[in-house]
Amino acid sequence: MSVEARTVTESEFPDWLRARRTGFLQPPAVPEGESAKLLPHTDLTRTRGAFDAGRCVATFRSFAQELTVPGGAAIAASAVSAVTVSPTHRRRGLLSRMMGAELAESKERGDVVSTLIAAEYPIYGRYGYGPAAWTTEWTVDVRRSALDPRWSGPGDGGRIDLVDASDIRRTGPVLHDRLRALRHGLVSRTQLGWDVRMGLVPLPDQPFTERFHATYRSASGEVEGYVSYSADDTWDDGKQPMNTATVRDLIALTPAAERALWHFVCSIDWITLVKSGHRAPDDLLPLLLPDPRAARVTTHADFLWVRILDVVRALEARTYAASGSLVLELHDPAGLAGGRFRLDVSPEGAACAPTTVSPDLVMDVRELAALFLGDESAVRLAALGRLEEPTPGAAARADTLLRTSRRPWCPDVF
Numbered sequence: 001m002s003v004e005a006r007t008v009t010e011s012e013f014p015d016w017l018r019a020r021r022t023g024f025l026q027p028p029a030v031p032e033g034e035s036a037k038l039l040p041h042t043d044l045t046r047t048r049g050a051f052d053a054g055r056c057v058a059t060f061r062s063f064a065q066e067l068t069v070p071g072g073a074a075i076a077a078s079a080v081s082a083v084t085v086s087p088t089h090r091r092r093g094l095l096s097r098m099m100g101a102e103l104a105e106s107k108e109r110g111d112v113v114s115t116l117i118a119a120e121y122p123i124y125g126r127y128g129y130g131p132a133a134w135t136t137e138w139t140v141d142v143r144r145s146a147l148d149p150r151w152s153g154p155g156d157g158g159r160i161d162l163v164d165a166s167d168i169r170r171t172g173p174v175l176h177d178r179l180r181a182l183r184h185g186l187v188s189r190t191q192l193g194w195d196v197r198m199g200l201v202p203l204p205d206q207p208f209t210e211r212f213h214a215t216y217r218s219a220s221g222e223v224e225g226y227v228s229y230s231a232d233d234t235w236d237d238g239k240q241p242m243n244t245a246t247v248r249d250l251i252a253l254t255p256a257a258e259r260a261l262w263h264f265v266c267s268i269d270w271i272t273l274v275k276s277g278h279r280a281p282d283d284l285l286p287l288l289l290p291d292p293r294a295a296r297v298t299t300h301a302d303f304l305w306v307r308i309l310d311v312v313r314a315l316e317a318r319t320y321a322a323s324g325s326l327v328l329e330l331h332d333p334a335g336l337a338g339g340r341f342r343l344d345v346s347p348e349g350a351a352c353a354p355t356t357v358s359p360d361l362v363m364d365v366r367e368l369a370a371l372f373l374g375d376e377s378a379v380r381l382a383a384l385g386r387l388e389e390p391t392p393g394a395a396a397r398a399d400t401l402l403r404t405s406r407r408p409w410c411p412d413v414f
């Protein structure tokens with residue numbers, strides 16, 4: 001009997017959850033109440049499964065998301081998540097079938113891009129996705145940071161206050177939305193995501209430890225950022241505290257807030273190590289420390305992958321720091337976004353339209369995804385043989401136009 005790939009019904013949802021848990025190597029039995037808890041937050045018209053003899057053997061879902069592009073505009077994205085194929089059914093094309101259906105529908109819906117956090121690097125390039133934002137995680141050895149251990153709050157007239165989860169549940173989304181308008185690479189968060197983050201909706205098998213929350217308030221009284229962190233309880237044999245604080249979220253609208261919040265986490269008695277969580281590779285953290293070597297990089301990897309579905313809207317939505325023109329020839333084996341496009345940009349705005357004139361650069365659509373948020377360099381891609389440059393110097397020109405002074409940052413796993 002052939003394996004059927006399609007959207008799932010409400011009655012199949014518990015079996016879909018079991019298959020998802022199996023694919024992610026979690027104990028397969030769906031805990032009591034999990035299905036009822038997740039169903040109201042699940043759009044079944046965007047939840048796919050593959051069924052073999054009535055049993056769910058593959059899962060895939062997407063949901064509406066906004067992605068901030070350089071300049072602060074938010075574009076419509078379809079966020080792909082929960083991708084699994086059971087070990088019995090791998091490498092038979094099930095992911096390709098579900099992905100093909102998703103991308104076609106996403107294009108039809110009018111999404112500008114599709115986004116995902118890739119479990120493994122080699123999976124998604126074949127579908128036109130490229131790594132658009134990388135993540136770096138640091139571990140700070142507080143005792144070597146040379147921060148003043150007598151610090152008891154910001155010296156700029158601002159203040160740090162410990163607050164409750166309910167305060168962050170109220171103010172966090174507002175601060176996060178304001179940051180989204182300032183920082184490209186950020187993605188919108190769902191209401192469920194905030195509830196889970198604050199422990200208000202506990203998800204089975206993701207044991208939740210209540211977090212500490214602190215806000216930074218500027219001298220004028222405005223809350224400009226917050227940090228949420230958890231701490232372990234470790235002491236060495238000599239009765240010395242060796243506790244680690246793990247930052248779960250640190251949102252700062254101003255450099256003053258960023259500085260004060262990091263300094264706060266690095267000044268808590270008993271805390272000797274601070275784990276930063278997902279930050280942009282050019283995060284200020286190491287250089288906020290008098291001795292930046294106290295911040296050791298513990299992770300550096302591709303993180304947010306983007307698949308461009310509408311080249312014109314994607315390139316017109318973002319801003320550019322310089323003025324110039326480029327003709328791009330894009331190959332897209334899936335037939336969704338390929339073609340030849342002329343891009344005219346200046347700090348005042350951008351215009352992009354199909355053209356027949358000779359191209360300056362020729363590349364696969366996945367390479368454009370890596371360039372899109374300003375992170376990757378066209379010169380580097382040319383050196384790697386992933387981009388052709390029929391017009392000499394066009395890759396360097398593309399870098400002048402497309403690259404951004406700050407690197408994109410996506411702190412969220414979704």
Ligand SMILES: CC(=O)SCCNC(=O)CCNC(=O)[C@H](O)C(C)(C)COP(=O)(O)OP(=O)(O)OC[C@H]1O[C@@H](n2cnc3c(N)ncnc32)[C@H](O)[C@@H]1OP(=O)(O)O
Binds near residue numbers: 081116117122123
């Ligand atoms: C956004 C997210 O949810 S990320 C989470 C992704 N899920 C996981 O990592 C869970 C464990 N892995 C799995 O469930 C599956 O192996 C999946 C979903 C990654 C792949 O599903 P499959 O149905 O086996 O993929 P499918 O058969 O369609 O493969 C298509 C192509 O991709 C290749 N491919 C698939 N998975 C991988 C991989 N992990 N590494 C390298 N290549 C891969 C296949 O070899 C195939 O290549 P080919 O066309 O040259 O023959």
